[in-house]
Amino acid sequence: MKLMNTPRSLDLAITNRCNLRCLYCYHFGGADDVGRDLPTAEWLRFFEELRECAVLTVTLCGGEPFIREDLKELVEGIVRNRLRFDVLSNGTLITDDIAAFLKSTRRCDSVQVSIDGEAPEAHDAARGKGSFHRAVAGLKTLQRHNIPANVRVTIHKHNVHHLEEIARLLLEEYGLPSFGTNAAGYFGLCRQNAGDIQLNVEERSLAMETLMRLDRKYPGRIQAAAGPLAEARMWKEMEEARRTGRPSGTRQGCLAACGGVFNKMAVRADGIMTPCSQLPHIELGRINHDSLRDVWQDHPELQRMRERQAIPLTEFEFCRGCEYVAYCTGNCPALAYTLTGADNHPSPDACLKRFLEQGGRLPVES
Amino acid sequence: MDTNARPIANPNVVLREEFDDCAVLFDPDTGEGYAMNPIGVFCWQRLDGRHTVAEIVTELRAACADAPPEAEQNVREFCDGLAAKGLVGFELS
Numbered sequence: 001m002k003l004m005n006t007p008r009s010l011d012l013a014i015t016n017r018c019n020l021r022c023l024y025c026y027h028f029g030g031a032d033d034v035g036r037d038l039p040t041a042e043w044l045r046f047f048e049e050l051r052e053c054a055v056l057t058v059t060l061c062g063g064e065p066f067i068r069e070d071l072k073e074l075v076e077g078i079v080r081n082r083l084r085f086d087v088l089s090n091g092t093l094i095t096d097d098i099a100a101f102l103k104s105t106r107r108c109d110s111v112q113v114s115i116d117g118e119a120p121e122a123h124d125a126a127r128g129k130g131s132f133h134r135a136v137a138g139l140k141t142l143q144r145h146n147i148p149a150n151v152r153v154t155i156h157k158h159n160v161h162h163l164e165e166i167a168r169l170l171l172e173e174y175g176l177p178s179f180g181t182n183a184a185g186y187f188g189l190c191r192q193n194a195g196d197i198q199l200n201v202e203e204r205s206l207a208m209e210t211l212m213r214l215d216r217k218y219p220g221r222i223q224a225a226a227g228p229l230a231e232a233r234m235w236k237e238m239e240e241a242r243r244t245g246r247p248s249g250t251r252q253g254c255l256a257a258c259g260g261v262f263n264k265m266a267v268r269a270d271g272i273m274t275p276c277s278q279l280p281h282i283e284l285g286r287i288n289h290d291s292l293r294d295v296w297q298d299h300p301e302l303q304r305m306r307e308r309q310a311i312p313l314t315e316f317e318f319c320r321g322c323e324y325v326a327y328c329t330g331n332c333p334a335l336a337y338t339l340t341g342a343d344n345h346p347s348p349d350a351c352l353k354r355f356l357e358q359g360g361r362l363p364v365e366s
Numbered sequence: 367m368d369t370n371a372r373p374i375a376n377p378n379v380v381l382r383e384e385f386d387d388c389a390v391l392f393d394p395d396t397g398e399g400y401a402m403n404p405i406g407v408f409c410w411q412r413l414d415g416r417h418t419v420a421e422i423v424t425e426l427r428a429a430c431a432d433a434p435p436e437a438e439q440n441v442r443e444f445c446d447g448l449a450a451k452g453l454v455g456f457e458l459s
Contacts, residue, residue: 002385002386003385004384004385005383005384005385008382051380054380054381054382054383054392056380056382056392056394056399079394082378082379082380082394083394084394084397106395107394107395109397
């Protein structure tokens with residue numbers, strides 16, 4: 001695959017601070033948790049380099065981006081340097097003042113707010129008491145100011161039985177055009193709380209069945225790049241391909257799942273560049289010290305990550321004898337790393353064969 | 367557009383040259399992107415408020431031996447299209 005001169009977008013962890021400690025947070029408890037923030041001037045200087053590199057968009061994340069007292073100054077720097085931006089937030093610190101400011105920039109693509117329940121019980125179980133009402137207030141503030149608000153529902157043990165009510169609340173009562181789903185993944189704090197928070201095989205099967213049903217009820221309005229709905233869609237296709245003996249598709253049969261390293265990069269709150277916010281232990285250089293363009297084009301770790309898509313799954317003992325190997329792409333390298341210690345390995349969490357062997361069920365069309 | 371006009375690129379617009387012949391004009395105020403071929407990039411890089419359309423065409427003919435007879439009309443239409451999208455303005459004398 002040909003490589004762009006520079007990344008098209010970057011995920012920027014503009015802060016290591018957060019007012020919440022969600023049980024499954026990918027940020028805290030991992031290499032991303034760097035214990036400090038960069039001063040304003042460092043980010044502003046880096047935004048100038050992004051302009052020189054013709055980067056188009058940045059995603060502000062953390063930590064909780066709205067906790068930064070200088071957020072307006074940072075956003076003004078983003079706007080000044082011809083970038084658009086979006087924000088990933090827990091929603092609890094969004095005020096009328098900051099929402100009006102974001103709207104006034106005309107550069108904000110969206111603010112993603114995490115809402116994990118239809119009521120405090122399911123949401124606060126993982127995110128802390130009082131966080132549901134504050135997140136909903138933040139969402140409504142964004143709506144009042146006509147800022148595109150994306151809601152992300154992270155599915156876990158405490159809300160997997162609430163998915164229908166959550167969908168009704170978000171799509172019918174709040175009138176959102178759509179919402180996104182994911183599941184608590186084995187990163188950061190989730191690694192310490194996995195038994196209390198992550199879905200087991202039965203709950204995962206239930207989540208897939210429920211989400212597929214909701215997907216039929218609300219066509220096109222439930223999104224998923226990962227998690228139970230994405231897995232249900234992908235695994236059903238793999239099963240159909242296996243059953244009918246369909247030839248393998250492009251990129252299937254190799255570690256080709258992640259194309260992120262061909263489009264984007266990330267920066268930790270301490271200014272260390274990484275391939276992805278989920279791979280914060282791979283340090284590529286430091287902003288304002290190392291050239292973004294040079295890192296992007298020449299860093300051996302990035303080149304290694306890009307070459308992984310040529311590695312056949314049949315090379316792995318893990319995949320030996322799997323009937324799905326010709327249709328699999330190995331899934332997320334970051335999850336493979338946290339589960340196996342190697343990013344050049346298929347992710348066991350995304351293994352259909354293992355899921356079925358453990359008693360998992362694929363959804364059946366009704 | 368008059369061939370004596372001196373178009374100037376909107377300074378907010380980003381020219382992103384990807385790889386090989388592929389480039390994108392990106393308007394961060396609207397989020398819209400427009401694919402550009404190498405001739406478009408050649409012209410865009412001369413929309414500096416100093417080159418007239420006629421001068422851009424002259425430079426294009428010098429750079430591309432096989433530039434077609436309708437090159438001037440094509441460049442004018444290219445600039446008109448950009449102006450209609452707010453990507454280009456004109457230097458006031």
